[in-house]
Amino acid sequence: MGGAGAEDVEAVVVGAGIAGLATALALRRAGVARDVGGGGVVVLERHAELRAAGAALTIFPNGWFALRALGVARKLTPRYEPYETSVVTNLESGATQVFLFGGHKSRSGEVRVRPVHRRALLEAMAEELPPGTIRFSSRLTSISTEPAADGSSPELAVVRLDDGSVIRSKVLIGCDGVNSVVARWLGLSEPASSGRSCVRGLAVYPGGHSVKKELRQFLSHGLRAGMVPISDTDIYWFVVNNTIPAEKEAGGDPEMILREVTDNLGRHLPEEFLDVVRHSDRDNLTWAPLLYRAPWAILTGRAARGPVTVAGDAFHPMTPDMAQGGCAALEDAVVLARALSRRAGAAADGVAAYVAERRGRAAWIVAGAYLSGYVQQGSTSGPGVRAYAVKLFRDWIFYRFIFPLLADTMWFNCGDLTAPAPPTPRDAEEEAGKKSHAHYQ
Ligand SMILES: Cc1cc2nc3c(=O)[nH]c(=O)nc-3n(C[C@H](O)[C@H](O)[C@H](O)COP(=O)(O)OP(=O)(O)OC[C@H]3O[C@@H](n4cnc5c(N)ncnc54)[C@H](O)[C@@H]3O)c2cc1C
Known part of the structure; x- marks a missing residue:
């Protein structure tokens, strides 16, 4: 429980990885948590600085659509040239196949397939957040929810950090990666x-x-x-x-x-x-x-509880065989902020709408990535009919027919984020009225 002495903010994001930074940025751009300092969005990161483990990643068009909505794509695209092809050599057979990522899609503009340094991606997003938004060396240790002080407002999320401090917020988003504390609290299954x-x-x-x-x-x-x-x-x-x-x-x-x-x-x-x-x-x-995380657990698991939800690997950890985990995390951020901005004042409804919108796509990508990994390398190593059948399936069916379908998912456009219109004098009056009713303990 929070109790006296707790800090009150609009939104808490746990984790300053791709999902966390994108989510904080999206919340601000959508006008969900705009204030700087007291009352805005806070990102809690357990490490003392941004961490870019893994060196680099490829961002597919769906990721660039999201980065464009976040206002960050323009900072990265001049620095990173796109590439169009994947050349795959099967060392067992000596055969080489060439795949075009773009297929029939347009190959111009910033929305293409580009590799980026992870650090550059994280920094490009972090720079857009007001100083003090990211709180380093801040590890989340426990979560609870509590009714608002006067009972008239929706439930609040309460997080406790390892230094004993407590933060209360209208919405809490766990972007704390594959071993997410928030996912465990929600009751999502453990990653496999x-x-x-x-x-x-x-x-x-x-x-x-x-x-x-x-x-x-x-x-x-x-x-x-x-x-x-x-x-x-x-x-x-x-x-x-x-x-x-x-x-x-x-x-x-x-x-x-x-x-x-x-x-x-x-x-x-x-x-x-x-x-x-x-x-x-x-x-x-x-x-x-x-x-x-098993696709059926993503489809049926509890990914939202009151004002608490998860995004990125905390929601849908996946194998890297389609290079989609980071891209999907960027999509999550945009969709979540939009859902919350459309249900101002009702965070629980916003997060529920976000989960409903995302879980089908997330489960499909996780399944596609797993299948992709399975046929490309998973079970062709042993002798016997089964391994031979998998090889045949891979070379004659997967690459020709299934891969193009999966590749299509990488062209998904999650849409834009539009900040709400500036408040009219009447909005300001209503807001002042609301504030006089809703106070924190
Ligand atoms: C081998 C490999 C290759 C990949 N290649 C690609 C690719 O080419 N393209 C692509 O799009 N994706 C790729 N991915 C997937 C991508 O790396 C992940 O999906 C993405 O990094 C997930 O970001 P995230 O922010 O959800 O999680 P993370 O990057 O794990 O960030 C979580 C953050 O939360 C912090 N944290 C954790 N617990 C707490 C706590 N209790 N309190 C405070 N902070 C906490 C962590 O320190 C960390 O900073 C790849 C993944 C792998 C493994």
Whole structure:
């Protein structure tokens, strides 16, 4: 319970990752929580600074539509060139297939497929928030709800931080990632292990590299490796594989992670890929297990309770096989802020409308990503009829017919955010009337 001494704000966002920063920005742009300082939106981040684990990511058109709605796309697109193709080589058969991301869609403008440094994305959003919005070294430890003081207003969310402070808000959005405290409080199922993990790194060539601007991928025995240039000097690479790192390995000794890729997991990968791996920046290497929430749990689970909900990985963690987790988090932010702005004063209705709108799409993307990972690498490693059938399905059906359907989901436009019109004198009078009734303890 909050009690006296609690700070009161409009909105609390837990986590300053992609989902949290986008959500805070969206709430402000939609006019849901605009005030700076007391009363606006507060982002709680347990770390002492923004964290960009994973080095880079690809933003697909759906992510750029959302970033455009957030007013941030224009800051990033001049810096990051788009790429159009994915060239996939099956190392077992030697066959190479080329996929066009854009398909029949327009290939002009800022809405394209672009890789970005994670840090640049986070900073581009954070810079748009008023100073003091993000509270670093602030870990959420518990959540509750309580009726408003006079009983006339809707329920309030109350969070307690590890330093003992308490914040009360009209809406609470858990953007606290795959191991979300808020998702657990809501009662969503725990994320499941996909049985796979991913090593990621950023290769740096100070004198420039000559790697072509495309996503190059290699498939073999339970493994999918890929690399894509992000700039003239930087190349992002990853190795998705069928192992789970031990805790100490996932903890991240960079030399150990590199050795694992070059001498073990990826030793049979082409030299052009291993050369990129050897150029890795040691501060930007991670090896993490891949988790997801079952699509049916997203469809049927409790993702909203009163004024509390979740967004991004806290809502729909997914395997990275469609590179959609971050993009979907950006969509969430826009849809949530719009839903709340349309139901001013009734946060519970707003979050319920958001969950109703998002859960179908989120479940579809999670399922699509899982299927994509399964056929691309999941079960073609063993001998026998089943593995052969999966290979046939992958090469003759998945890439030709299913992949284009999944690719279409990456062109979803979540729509714009329009700030409400400035208040008229009558609105101001009504607001003043409301405030004289609704006070906090
Ligand atoms: C290998 C891999 C490759 C990927 N590639 C892509 C890609 O190319 N394109 C794409 O769109 N997506 C990609 N993704 C998915 C994407 O990385 C995630 O979906 C995205 O980062 C989720 O952002 P988030 O803000 O929801 O969660 P997170 O990034 O996990 O952020 C959560 C934040 O909450 C904070 N936090 C947690 N608990 C608390 C607490 N109790 N109190 C306060 N703060 C807390 C954390 O410190 C963190 O800053 C990839 C994922 C993986 C694993």
